[in-house]
Amino acid sequence: MSTSSPSRSAFCAAWLVAIAFLVAACGSDDGGDESATSAKPAGPAAVQAAKVQIASFKYVPETIRVKAGGSITWTNQDVAPHTATSDGGGAGRDGSVFNTDTLKTGRAKTVKVSEPGTYNYYCVFHRFMVGKVVVE
Numbered sequence: 001m002s003t004s005s006p007s008r009s010a011f012c013a014a015w016l017v018a019i020a021f022l023v024a025a026c027g028s029d030d031g032g033d034e035s036a037t038s039a040k041p042a043g044p045a046a047v048q049a050a051k052v053q054i055a056s057f058k059y060v061p062e063t064i065r066v067k068a069g070g071s072i073t074w075t076n077q078d079v080a081p082h083t084a085t086s087d088g089g090g091a092g093r094d095g096s097v098f099n100t101d102t103l104k105t106g107r108a109k110t111v112k113v114s115e116p117g118t119y120n121y122y123c124v125f126h127r128f129m130v131g132k133v134v135v136e
């Protein structure tokens with residue numbers, strides 16, 4: 001009886017300290033991180049009309065963020081023909097979200113995107129060429 005009382009109060013004190021610490025930590029986190037957390041992840045904000053250059057067998061930039069209902073324009077500045085074909089995971093779904101079809105050197109194609117989501121795409125001629133469209 002006499003031993004349980006001190007140990008219980010010590011236990012409670014420890015919890016109070018822990019809770020106080022957590023509350024303080026959460027409080028300062030909420031205050032400091034609010035704007036950073038609600039802001040988009042790394043990279044520029046979603047735009048209405050995104051542009052991607054194709055050069056040296058790469059999509060530049062590799063990842064673009066576009067608003068739902070916006071558009072993406074791919075311009076081929078490379079020596080080889082390329083496509084930007086959405087990767088639907090096979091089963092005939094590739095290109096179902098967007099597909100520039102073959103873009104010869106100097107050609108451009110604009111597609112519209114309406115459904116929010118993250119879409120990986122690739123070049124049908126050069127499967128190692130990959131990019132990503134984030135529709136917000």
Ligand SMILES: [Cu+2]
Nearest residue numbers: 082123125126
């Ligand atoms: Cu290509």
